[in-house]
């Protein structure tokens with residue numbers, strides 16, 4: 148696990164997008180897994196700037212991580228809407244190359260199976276962007292999700308519902324269920340890029356990096372993956388025991404690029 152600590156979210160976004168750009172230049176039809184939420188927004192803004200400067204993303208393929216059950220793509224709270232607004236349109240991605248989970252599919256089991264098959268048919272995800280919830284969830288895999296779980300319908304915890312209510316008029320409007328890639332599905336991506344900002348993520352970050360691997364802390368499953376980059380700010384890094392060591396490792400690298 149490579150850990151990069153920097154308080155400048157723009158600098159971190161540039162490091163991630165450098166990695167995406169290098170990947171796309173080498174493999175124009177790379178498969179990019181995208182997270183929604185506040186944390187990765189600077190990455191999508193930086194990616195947009197690169198596209199405006201000439202980077203061609205017309206061949207890349209996109210997979211989403213999760214979606215609320217019952218919200219369709221035209222609902223402004225849906226993750227499909229977010230992905231269209233922040234990634235597909237500004238980065239000029241071909242909509243035919245995008246596969247997101249549908250929260251309004253009649254048969255969610257069939258939707259999940261079809262989604263998994265689509266990832267397989269694409270040759271797997273090359274780089275997966277991830278965020279982490281305060282309780283350690285990744286995608287919508289809440290604590291106690293199996294570390295081997297696959298894409299499926301899941302229930303959201305009170306903590307997640309409360310955190311997401313900031314985007315709604317009232318907490319009662321927040322959907323209680325989602326369809327989400329499983330932890331086992333996520334672990335099959337070739338490179339996982341996790342971002343977490345602010346002291347309120349400190350507990351999840353500490354447990355993800357330095358805690359035991361446990362279904363109670365879904366993000367700790369990243370310890371089982373051979374190629375993980377974690378980009379965090381000082382707030383999120385505050386309670387790490389070995390922060391100085393991670394800083395030393397990064398600063399002593401020949402180039403400031405992700406492994």
Ligand code: F6R
Nearest residue numbers: 182183184185186278279280286
């Ligand atoms: C979103 C997702 C979630 C978020 C997490 C952090 O697609 O998978 O796991 O990454 O809830 O969200 P933010 O970045 O808003 O703090």
